[in-house]
Amino acid sequence: MGAWTTTFAGERWTQVTIANVYALSKLTQLYADVMVEQASSGAVANTLGIGPSSSNRQTVVLAGIHHLF
Structure with missing residues (x-):
């Protein structure tokens, strides 16, 4: 789980990821992986x-399989 906030040119973006x-x-x-961003x-x-x-x-929802050969 993680979260971040950034500002640029007076605008703000916040994202939470699980x-x-x-x-x-x-x-x-x-x-x-589920990511939600609010600007x-x-x-x-x-x-x-x-x-x-x-x-x-x-x-954004991502899901998949990793397999090592």
């Missing part, structure tokens, strides 16, 4: 690597 990894075996893991009014939420939202709020 993530977890579950090991199925020594070589395989499941992961899940001040007039700013656009833009989670790094995801792209801009059409509003000042953005929720």
Whole structure:
């Protein structure tokens, strides 16, 4: 779990992230990550690597499998 807030040019962005990894075996893991970002009014939420939202709020859910070969 993590959270951050940043300000730039009078605007503010706050993001909270919750993530977890579950090991199925020594070589395989499941992961899940939920990110919620809130920008001040007039700013656009833009989670790094995801792209801009059409509003000042953005929720991103990521899930997948890591497997080592």
